[in-house]
Amino acid sequence: MADNKMSTRDLRAFFHKVEALHGVTLGFAGNRVTAIIGPSGCGKSTLVRCLNRMHEVVPGAACTGQVLLDGEDIYAPAIDPVQVRRRVGMVFQKPTPFPTMSIEDNVAAGLKLNGIAVSRAERDRMVEESLRRAALWDEVKDRLKRPGASLSGGQQQRLCVARALAVEPEVLLMDEPCSALDPISTARIEELLLELKENFTIIIVTHNMQQAARCSDFTAFLYAGDLIEFGETKQIFTTPARRETEDYITGRFG
């Protein structure tokens, strides 16, 4: 596909000698939400962690094959993994704000960690813009100096989204971003996804299939380290082509 923001080619991931992904070739369309679904242990998280070079951080972990970002292999020798992670941001399962840091410092933390020096005014502008994009600004604008941990779980998760957005990534990886959230916070994140895709390419791992069905444009079904089926979400959820996909999304014994 010509308009893929990211793609993988024969991506294999290993933990020591165990192969967790068996050659995944997949494209992620730009300014679209792609959901990755599959049972626990199928390699969903490993796949997204390969997309911003987080996988190799785990001792004994490695991968082969290619991961292309705008056509360029992010595993090429000349590429700085820190730069990759700035362009490909990530939000995790549980909200992970820096608990003692203030709300605004949490958002600005990425700038500091990436060695981006900005003026005070510029920093304030980026904090506000990121919080607005994460649909959190109105709730926290009067208490930016309060600690990140003072927020509710759903707010904390949106704070993490704001922090990821502050460094202006191009792709946002979300690994089960709503699994620790209540239904209202979940709905807010889902609504946020639809807004964010105007400016970002989003890849979301989820166990909640209805969430994948609601929020994503494309869905990839992974099973035991293999990509079983990839297609438009509405097709996957109404008329999947593969029997394994059918069994999984309808909740049958495999």
Next chain:
Amino acid sequence: MDNSLPQHTNRQYEEELRGLRSGLLKMGGVVERQIADAIESLVERNTGQARETLERDAEVNRMDTEMDERCIRLLALHQPAASDLRFITTGLKITTDLERIGDNAVNICERAIELNEEPQLKPYIDIPRMAEIAQTMVKDSLDAFMRDDTTLAQEVIERDDEVDRLNYQIYRELLSYMAEDPQTIPRATRILFVSKYLERIADHATNIAEMVVYMVKGSTIRHMEKKKA
């Protein structure tokens, strides 16, 4: 829902899906009998039977409500996907078609009661033939539903042409009666209505057959010029 698929991990869900399937088949059985009894009451000029059949429509209506509730419950509680979703939405539509067929059987009974009060206009020949085809179409469309049989569904769809042809034939015949003797108009128009009700029953059976094709293949063949499964 393909019978050959493995069972759902959630047993309750599996049971509810089975319950919907058997409930729809049972409803279909009652509706088939309603058509047969309605036509018999007309042909045999049995007003008592017509009244009994009329009253049994309440049973069809009760089943319609029950099937709707089952479908809505399944949709609300289990967020079905793929073949399950197609099965349940098909069920939701089939129950409406069956209920309408039941209503058409009631209409036939009403016309039979009126016709039985006057001397018979002519022996019924095409009406029972048409009724038999329509009734078989209903039965086969439900068999196709039960067995995921798109070939049978396609046959049902094709048989609709024969019913339309008979409907037109009856119309032309009755028109000649009415032209010859205006005294026959009240009876002839009632028979014409019966013919139209049967034609509608066949249309509902066709709808069910088309939904079976959607349920099995996921492709819509309704509202197409040339219906191909």
